[in-house]
Amino acid sequence: MKSICGVEGVTAAGMKEGRYGLALVAASGTAAAVFTSNRVKAAPLILMKERIARGELDGIIVNSGCANAYTGEKGIRDAALMAEIGAGSFRTDPERVGIASTGIIGRYLDLDIIGEQARLVAPRMRQDAAAEEEVARAIMTTDLVEKHALVRGDGFSVGGICKGSGMIAPNMGTMIALLYTDAEVPAGGLQRALRQATRRSFNRVVVDGDMSTNDIAICTATGKAGRFSANAFRSALEECARSLSIQIARDGEGATKLIEMVVRGARTEKGASEIAKTVVGSPLLKAAVYGEDPNWGRVLAAAGRAGVEFDPDRVSLFIGAGEERTPLLERGEIVADLAKAKRAMKGREVLFELDLRQGREEATAWGCDLTEKYVEINGRYTT
Amino acid sequence: MKSICGVEGVTAAGMKEGRYGLALVAASGTAAAVFTSNRVKAAPLILMKERIARGELDGIIVNSGCANAYTGEKGIRDAALMAEIGAGSFRTDPERVGIASTGIIGRYLDLDIIGEQARLVAPRMRQDAAAEEEVARAIMTTDLVEKHALVRGDGFSVGGICKGSGMIAPNMGTMIALLYTDAEVPAGGLQRALRQATRRSFNRVVVDGDMSTNDIAICTATGKAGRFSANAFRSALEECARSLSIQIARDGEGATKLIEMVVRGARTEKGASEIAKTVVGSPLLKAAVYGEDPNWGRVLAAAGRAGVEFDPDRVSLFIGAGEERTPLLERGEIVADLAKAKRAMKGREVLFELDLRQGREEATAWGCDLTEKYVEINGRYTT
Secondary structure, three states, X not given: OOOHHHOOOOEEEEEEEOOEEEEEEEEEEEEEEEEOOOOOOOHHHHHHHHHHHHOEEEEEEEEEEEOOOOOHHHHHHHHHHHHHHHHHHHOOOHHHEEEEEEXXXXXXXXXXXXXXXXXXXXXXXXXXXXXXXXXXXXXXXXXXXXXXXXXXOOOOXXXXXXXXXOOOOOXXXXXXXXXXXXXXXXXXXXXXXXXXXXXOOHHHEEOOOOOOOOOEEEEEEEEEEEEOOHHHHHHHHHHHHHHHHHHHHHOOXXXXXXXXXXXXXXXXXXXXXXXXXXXXXXXXXXXXXXXOOOOOHHHHHHHHOOOOOOOOOOOEEEEOOHHHOEEEEEOOEEOOXXXXXXXXXXXXXXXXXXXXXXXXXXEEEEEEOXXXXXXXXXXXXXX | OOOHHHOOOOEEEEEEEOOEEEEEEEEEEEEEEEEOOOOOOOHHHHHHHHHHHHOEEEEEEEEEEEOOOOXXXXXXXXXXXXXXXXXXXXXXXXXXXXXXXXXXXXXXXXXXXXXXHHHHHXXXXXXXXXXXXXXXXXXXXXXXXOEEEEEEOOOOEEEEEEEOOOOOOOOOOOOEEEEEEEEEOOHHHHHHHHHHHHHOOHHHEEOOOOOOOOOEEEEEEEEEEEEOOHHHHHHHHHHHHHHHHHHHHHOOOOOOOEEEEXXXXXXXXXXXXXXXXXXXXXXXXXXXXXXXXXXXXXXXXHXXXXXXXXXXXXXXXXEOOHHHOEEEEEOOEEOOOHHHHHHOOOOOEEEEEEEOOOOOEEEEEEEEOOOHHXXXXXXXXXX
């Protein structure tokens, strides 16, 4: 139990055949969802936006292989039919079924495959570690590893799985996150908590600056563990979402290194977050991290175009964590020991810390390096 | 004479030794400049912003190899000394000398090298094709080809050279453009014309979404050919800048293909331009173009995140030009013949045309594909 099956009231099963995967997760409770801000929204999201308004779900059905995006009226009808297939599996009303899709844009769903897979998967829903692994694998596309998180609060749990490795950008990527808690949380509070956690986690992951038509995070609260303080729940949810976000960045398409960018001393959290996201999204910086090249000018150049006022001659910049931590700039003075900076880039995680020295707010964003492999993966996705 | 030496009143010379290049271009006249909007501005730009205000220049000195960016007070003093070296070469006042630098960020200028190179170059200033080629080569960094343009108006000429292949983004990249005309244009009109031309040309080139600290375009009008209509001059200047912009996109780091994105039927030119730039800047689309993969969903997904309102179910999308032109979407219907679309991606230029069907405005942006070579170049630039 390292993720959703560690939460009381959740059962799950999934399968994958070639490119087509299907996951079923049953959990009755209050529910909330957040969606991509892309103007081109996939059909399942359009339907879900409408249905989540009632704040309750009995289960979620997710398919991979086809995004059901840019599929017009037929796409919406197909999404509704997919919810009906889910309703059959969960023995509930289609209005109480969450749906999500991931895969290629501009193709219609193959409902025969989805129906057939649901028939095979539904009888196998259960609450064990193998079940959550099936679900995590079923929803993967170009992901290389499963992504699980489980946070134990004082008397309750928050667990989640997600997928996502390309088309990841600020404001969500081709990402699906399914989050569960056994805490009892009213739908309105759940929506607010999910929105805040998303802002500080999934929305701060940048793999390639592209933003998906299909991003969705859904949180269901089964209430099996009773009520807890709103703050305790919020921080557990945020921690769970943050863990998943880092896993997404680390598994970025073709990535060999995780980049963590901390911006401190900002006037606003939003300003800090804009700068952090712009830096981790910079193709030049990403390529430099891949090459273990301490070309810190690229951090400054990216920070400078984030649309946030700051005085470049006052900032401090560090690279590396723990013993490897070394200053590059101190209050605008270049103090870089490039050999030491290069050593700080050797590992699987490269940390930059920029202190704007203008206020007390901070934000962290996560990304990954840019490699030849990213190009290879994305030059050949549909073919 | 394919560029600046085709303009009356311009003489030039340049040289390059290893990574260090120096160019001198003498031309007396009214002058205007536009600059990067990056908050981290290189020292030569800070100085130039101040000096161009008087609207007159006698010559421009440009070095490559060191950007003189993020170099604080010393950087500004060095930039002023570089202008003095130029003033010696042009036998004028340092206040009448334009300066620009391109290369690595965070290093101080080597004024000994610049002084020595200027001494060698100054006596060789002349007006022939070899001279403008020297200048174009002297300012190159990771560029593979020289970039020249010459537009013949009715009685006057506009010529330009530029460099730039990486760190190119909306609002200018590591780009230096030197533009000359023999038309007589007052400084105020020159500034307005340059700003408009830049907006529709250099600012619509995206190689990697990064924005340089050093971008600058300077236009000098020698007046040798007399006065002409403002409209005729503006359109010649825009045509010249557009030609250079396309050359920059084509020479994008690691590029094998030029991407041209036309957005029509928009409510505003700005909206059309935002969408066009977002699409040509999408790493996923760029990788798909490299792989000759007609994954048109990526065009829509990128358009959808440009921050511009449009109805994705009404748009039409085409790929290819001339005989290869083939529709992918018609008023929201998928009509793509993928085999034909793939053929339209075989050449060195891939054209997409998106009709939003909401208004009469349009804009074009240019970019290039994303290749393994880009990663290789940028993983090893300082080392």
